[in-house]
Amino acid sequence: MINFKETIFALSTPPGKAALALIRISGPLSYSCIKKISTNMPPKPNVATLNEIKIQKDLIDQSITTFFKAPKSFTGEDMVEITIHGSNAVIKKIQGILSENKGVRLAKPGEFTRRAFENNKLDLTQVEAIADIVNAETEMQRKQAVSHLSGNFFKLSKEIFEKLKGTLANLEAVIDFSEEDLPENIMNEVKEQTENIIRSINEILDGASIGISIREGFLITILGKPNTGKSSFINKVSDKDISIVTSQPGTTRDLIESFIDINGYPFRFVDTAGIRESSDLVEKIGVNKALTTSKEADVNLIFLNDYKDINDFNNINNPIFVKSKQDLSGDKFNDNGYYNISSKTGFGIKDLLALIQGKINSKTQNEKLYISRERHIKCLISAKMQLEKSKEDKTVDLFAEDIRLAIKYMSELFGNVDIEDILDIIFSDFCIGK
Numbered sequence: 001m002i003n004f005k006e007t008i009f010a011l012s013t014p015p016g017k018a019a020l021a022l023i024r025i026s027g028p029l030s031y032s033c034i035k036k037i038s039t040n041m042p043p044k045p046n047v048a049t050l051n052e053i054k055i056q057k058d059l060i061d062q063s064i065t066t067f068f069k070a071p072k073s074f075t076g077e078d079m080v081e082i083t084i085h086g087s088n089a090v091i092k093k094i095q096g097i098l099s100e101n102k103g104v105r106l107a108k109p110g111e112f113t114r115r116a117f118e119n120n121k122l123d124l125t126q127v128e129a130i131a132d133i134v135n136a137e138t139e140m141q142r143k144q145a146v147s148h149l150s151g152n153f154f155k156l157s158k159e160i161f162e163k164l165k166g167t168l169a170n171l172e173a174v175i176d177f178s179e180e181d182l183p184e185n186i187m188n189e190v191k192e193q194t195e196n197i198i199r200s201i202n203e204i205l206d207g208a209s210i211g212i213s214i215r216e217g218f219l220i221t222i223l224g225k226p227n228t229g230k231s232s233f234i235n236k237v238s239d240k241d242i243s244i245v246t247s248q249p250g251t252t253r254d255l256i257e258s259f260i261d262i263n264g265y266p267f268r269f270v271d272t273a274g275i276r277e278s279s280d281l282v283e284k285i286g287v288n289k290a291l292t293t294s295k296e297a298d299v300n301l302i303f304l305n306d307y308k309d310i311n312d313f314n315n316i317n318n319p320i321f322v323k324s325k326q327d328l329s330g331d332k333f334n335d336n337g338y339y340n341i342s343s344k345t346g347f348g349i350k351d352l353l354a355l356i357q358g359k360i361n362s363k364t365q366n367e368k369l370y371i372s373r374e375r376h377i378k379c380l381i382s383a384k385m386q387l388e389k390s391k392e393d394k395t396v397d398l399f400a401e402d403i404r405l406a407i408k409y410m411s412e413l414f415g416n417v418d419i420e421d422i423l424d425i426i427f428s429d430f431c432i433g434k
């Protein structure tokens with residue numbers, strides 16, 4: 001457990017040379033330990049001052065210093081933030097001075113956010129959203145994380161949680177009171193409530209696969225006949241040589257992955273071995289891997305030598321057929337069921353990427369909330385399964401027990417119950433200073 005009497009500090013910006021660096025201090029001694037080495041502390045909370053950090057007459061650095069008084073701070077404790085010059089020497093010196101104070105120590109990864117959670121400044125889904133914002137690489141990932149941080153998922157799941165409590169209250173009434181004291185049809189009402197809650201959970205779960213794709217990147221498999229220009233294409237869209245290109249058919253054997261941000265959409269392009277019958281063991285494994293990956297893909301870009309090759313890929317889902325080397329043929333982009341591009345000149349590449357984006361776009365809705373964390377999905381599935389179980393023919397007592405368990409699974413989402421073990425997993429995603 002955390003000892004809340006300790007004051008913690010950490011560099012909250014990345015280490016290394018930079019214009020500025022920010023050190024955060026949180027806990028009861030945060031104000032006094034900075035005051036000791038300051039010439040101009042802020043006179044009141046939430047005001048920034050130009051402050052000299054000094055030890056006796058020795059000026060360490062100039063700083064912009066801000067004080068946040070508990071409970072109105074990120075952690076809910078007294079906090080001081082000092083912005084100093086981003087110099088390794090200055091940072092080291094100030095951290096060394098802070099460590100010399102009794103009861104003041106370097107923070108562990110995620111400890112500031114953990115304190116914010118422990119002090120009810122954030123619920124667990126918002127804590128996770130902070131980690132997601134820090135890790136977001138594309139606009140879509142940022143939007144998803146911000147939606148969770150602003151509490152959209154929390155509100156929805158809290159609503160379900162409250163409805164479950166209402167249902168349980170009705171069931172308790174059935175158990176405790178005699179029939180004549182109860183409203184008519186109360187059991188029918190309870191059953192309807194349960195159905196409605198299952199429907200609400202399903203609505204959230206329906207968006208999970210899109211949510212996971214936004215978190216990990218939509219999977220675009222580059223599939224097709226050997227020597228059709230697949231690896232040249234992944235190199236072109238990645239803007240670097242990540243896959244070997246030769247004029248020899250069967251060059252690519254393994255899966256080669258590239259994460260690409262296209263207009264804010266996260267994509268994982270995967271180059272694969274050309275599909276053909278082969279006696280070569282390594283190539284055979286490569287072809288199998290290609291076909292297995294294609295089953296999961298949001299889009300399969302199928303590279304052809306010739307239009308008639310399309311028939312060899314009838315059983316592949318979500319296909320877009322592509323013929324490369326347009327610089328040699330001079331054909332137009334949209335050509336009777338397939339698209340001509342050139343990795344050499346760049347012809348058609350932008351249009352093809354727009355086409356892929358359009359396919360993904362049609363799957364996503366602007367305002368919809370997408371969940372993507374395994375923990376959230378697990379809690380919702382467990383609650384839903386318990387509710388499905390409650391529909392079996394059983395006594396009111398057992399019905400109520402199912403609802404109680406569903407409530408427990410839902411409350412795990414916000415971190416209201418016995419969750420010490422999952423806290424450690426969540427906070428280990430954080431860096432020091434967060």
Ligand SMILES: Nc1nc2c(ncn2[C@@H]2O[C@H](COP(=O)(O)OP(=O)(O)OP(=O)(O)O)[C@@H](O)[C@H]2O)c(=O)[nH]1
Nearest residue numbers: 226227228229230231232247250251252274343344
């Ligand atoms: N002129 C021209 N040649 C290309 C183009 N794209 C690829 N090539 C050539 O076609 C040959 C095969 O290219 P790769 O990108 O290795 O083809 P691949 O589909 O990955 O081949 P495998 O890995 O064997 O399945 C190489 O000689 C490339 O230089 C293109 O757009 N125009």
Ligand SMILES: [Mg+2]
Nearest residue numbers: 230231251252
């Ligand atoms: Mg290749």
